[in-house]
Amino acid sequence: MNKYAELTWQGLWKNNPGLVQLLGLCPLLAVTSTLTNALGMGVATIAVMVGSNATVSLVRHWIPREIRIPIFVMIIAGFVTCVQLLFNAYAYGLYQSLGIFLPLIVTNCIIIGRAEAYASKNQLLPSIYDGFIMGVGFTLVLVVLGAIREILGQGTLFDGADLLLGPWASSLRIELIAIDQSFLFIMLPPGAFVAMGFIIALKNSLNTKVEAMIEKPVEVQKPQRVRVSKVS
Amino acid sequence: MNKIITKNGLILASFALVITTIVGITQHLTKDKIDEQERKQLLKTLDQVIPRASYNNKLFLHCVPTLSQQFLGSSKTQRAFLAFNDDVPVAAALETIAPNGYNGNIYLIVGISYDGTVTGVRTLSHQETPGLGDKIELSRSDWINSFATKSITDHRDQRWQVKKDGGEFDQFTGATITPRAVVAAVKNTLVYFELNKAQLFAQPQRCGDK
Numbered sequence: 286m287n288k289y290a291e292l293t294w295q296g297l298w299k300n301n302p303g304l305v306q307l308l309g310l311c312p313l314l315a316v317t318s319t320l321t322n323a324l325g326m327g328v329a330t331i332a333v334m335v336g337s338n339a340t341v342s343l344v345r346h347w348i349p350r351e352i353r354i355p356i357f358v359m360i361i362a363g364f365v366t367c368v369q370l371l372f373n374a375y376a377y378g379l380y381q382s383l384g385i386f387l388p389l390i391v392t393n394c395i396i397i398g399r400a401e402a403y404a405s406k407n408q409l410l411p412s413i414y415d416g417f418i419m420g421v422g423f424t425l426v427l428v429v430l431g432a433i434r435e436i437l438g439q440g441t442l443f444d445g446a447d448l449l450l451g452p453w454a455s456s457l458r459i460e461l462i463a464i465d466q467s468f469l470f471i472m473l474p475p476g477a478f479v480a481m482g483f484i485i486a487l488k489n490s491l492n493t494k495v496e497a498m499i500e501k502p503v504e505v506q507k508p509q510r511v512r513v514s515k516v517s
Numbered sequence: 518m519n520k521i522i523t524k525n526g527l528i529l530a531s532f533a534l535v536i537t538t539i540v541g542i543t544q545h546l547t548k549d550k551i552d553e554q555e556r557k558q559l560l561k562t563l564d565q566v567i568p569r570a571s572y573n574n575k576l577f578l579h580c581v582p583t584l585s586q587q588f589l590g591s592s593k594t595q596r597a598f599l600a601f602n603d604d605v606p607v608a609a610a611l612e613t614i615a616p617n618g619y620n621g622n623i624y625l626i627v628g629i630s631y632d633g634t635v636t637g638v639r640t641l642s643h644q645e646t647p648g649l650g651d652k653i654e655l656s657r658s659d660w661i662n663s664f665a666t667k668s669i670t671d672h673r674d675q676r677w678q679v680k681k682d683g684g685e686f687d688q689f690t691g692a693t694i695t696p697r698a699v700v701a702a703v704k705n706t707l708v709y710f711e712l713n714k715a716q717l718f719a720q721p722q723r724c725g726d727k
Contacts, residue, residue, distance in 0.1 A: 318647070344532075352525045356532050363536035367543040374550035377558060438648075467648040 289414055294499060296418035302395040303426030304488045309393040313427060314477040316386045318438065321445045323431025325379045326386065327424025329368050331417060333390055334399060336364040338416030341404040348405070357400045358391075365391045379449045395423060426484065433480050438471040440464040563598060563610055565655075566628030566637035572600035572607045581720040583611060588709035590614035590622070590702060597717055606631050606718040611710065612641070615702035619694045620644045623653065627664075627706045631714070634668040638703055650695035660687060660696070669707045677704040 302308050312330070317323045340360050341348075348356050369387050372380040380387065390396070399419050404412040435442060440462035446454040470476045559577050567576065579601070582594045589595055595612040608630040615623040623643040628636040638661050640653045652658035663686060669677060678684025679697050688696045710717075 347528065349521075349525055349528065351521075352529055355529060359532055359536050363540050366540045370540075370543050370547045370551070374547035374554060377554040469646070469648040472647045 288411060292411065292415050293418050296415070296422040297425065298422075298495060298499070301422045301426065301488075302398075302419050303423050304485055306395065306398070308395040308398055309423065310481075312386050312389060312393060313423075313430065314474055314481065316383060317427055317431040317434055317477055318472050319435045319444050320428060320431040320442055321379070321449050322382055323427040324424070325372075325376070325383055325449050327420070327427045329372065329383070329387060330390055330393065330396075330423055331420030332368050333361065333364045334396055334416035334420040335413055336367075336416075337361045337396055337400055338404040338412045339409060340364075341400040342407060342409045342412035345405045353401070353405060354397075357397050357405075361396050361400070362391050376449060378445075378447070382445065395419060429484060430477065430480055433484075434471050434476060436461055437468055437480075438476070439467040562626055562639055562641070563628075565639050566610050566626055567598075567600050567608045567630075568636065571630075572602045574599075574601040576600050576610075579722045581717060581723055583709075583713075583717070585709055588613075588705040588712075590616040590705070599718060599722070606714075608636055609710065609714070609717060611706050613702055613706045615698040617694075617698045617701070618643060618645055619650050619692065619698075620646065623695070623698060623702070625699065625702055625706075627703055629707060629710045631718075632668075633707065633711055633714075634666055635664045635703065635707070637662075638664040638699075640699075645695045646692065649689060649692040652689050652692070653695060653699055658689075660689070661699075663687065664703055669704060669711070672708050674704070677701075 296302075300306060303313055309330075312326055316326045337357070337360050341357060344356075365388060368390070369380075372383070372387060399416060403415045407415070432442060435444060440460060442459040442461060443454070443457040446457045450457075468476075471480070556577060563576050576598050580596045580598045583589060583597045584592075584594050586592050589611070591614045595614070597612070598610040600607045600609065608628060610626055610628045613625050613627055615625060621644050623645065624641040625638060626641055627638050630636050639655065640661060643651070643653065645651050645653065652660050655661055675683060676685045677700060679686050679688040679693060679700055681688050681693055682697070684700065686696060686700050
């Protein structure tokens with residue numbers, strides 16, 4: 286596997302930030318009550334991760350080890366603030382519906398985790414790609430969770446998509462099941478925990494199959510027998 | 518040792534400086550757009566509580582501060598937007614808070630015509646239980662429209678309660694506290710308006726200083 290395929294594999298499945306590293310659970314569980322929110326949160330996270338990974342990778346030679354963490358935090362906080370301002374300016378409805386969780390991306394451990402574990406040790410392009418693909422892996426989990434909760438909770442998909450994509454998107458809304466009373470349990474955080482548990486369980490049960498499919502078995506070279514008998 | 522500390526301190530400071538600059542630039546570039554969005558949002562809300570055709574001043578610019586812990590539910594200053602038609606007072610939209618929601622404050626805006634009839638009520642923000650208490654949002658239920666055209670006869674108007682308490686407003690199945698809080702808040706706003714309307718409309722516009 287070359288470097289990028291390996292990163293893709295790590296980000297989307299093997300080391301998926303949402304399912305395996307279990308980082309960033311707070312936004313993961315809190316904002317995924319609808320697909321639209323999940324998607325918006327995912328896009329914001331990707332933007333911040335790409336930006337912070339790129340910056341950290343660019344300046345990695347100038348950062349002394351002892352103060353790397355405060356610098357990473359500053360860089361990430363800067364990016365989050367910029368993303369928040371941009372959302373406020375260009376996606377106002379979504380800005381309102383994501384609420385406090387947008388600025389809270391700062392505290393999402395995936396971002397600082399990738400800055401520390403990858404971007405601070407690698408070159409620019411792989412770092413950008415790592416940020417992007419880790420973000421995509423996180424977004425996929427968000428989206429799946431958001432979709433499940435929206436369907437079970439209120440029987441729709443893409444409710445409020447116009448907040449994210451503009452007025453035309455309100456036609457995307459699909460009513461799958463007509464529910465008079467929304468399923469409260471699923472809409473609230475406990476439902477998110479339970480749904481998340483099922484997704485992780487599913488991932489784990491598929492794990493060996495998928496890994497066998499993707500990861501080519503590394504040919505184990507049989508060590509040639511070396512004569513070890515003592516010459517006495 | 519001191520040298521390293523100084524060096525690290527300087528590096529940290531320069532990072533802080535650069536990042537602050539970037540944030541500052543972004544803020545500067547998006548400022549107008551954000552203001553415009555907020556104004557648009559405000560205007561959209563105002564349009565829903567006071568019919569656009571009934572006035573001809575710049576409603577969102579014409580606001581005065583209001584303050585009443587007893588009637589408007591907050592010890593902080595809120596805004597009242599005043600609608601005039603050729604300098605004749607037509608209506609006002611008052612920001613108010615229902616402090617006794619099921620989960621914290623419920624922020625409302627109440628449109629009241631000059632004669633004291635409600636022209637419209639909207640929920641601005643709240644943290645009520647999704648699926649139960651959130652029926653006070655127009656996107657979930659049209660309950661909030663049941664205030665329109667209603668008015669109060671006196672300060673102890675018995676009709677201004679939920680049906681469970683003997684009034685004429687519906688409560689929600691499984692959620693009585695939320696509508697009770699909203700009904701009380703709208704009623705209090707009406708009382709406040711009755712007591713203060715002359716003084717409100719006499720004030721010069723003082724917007725911008727939130």
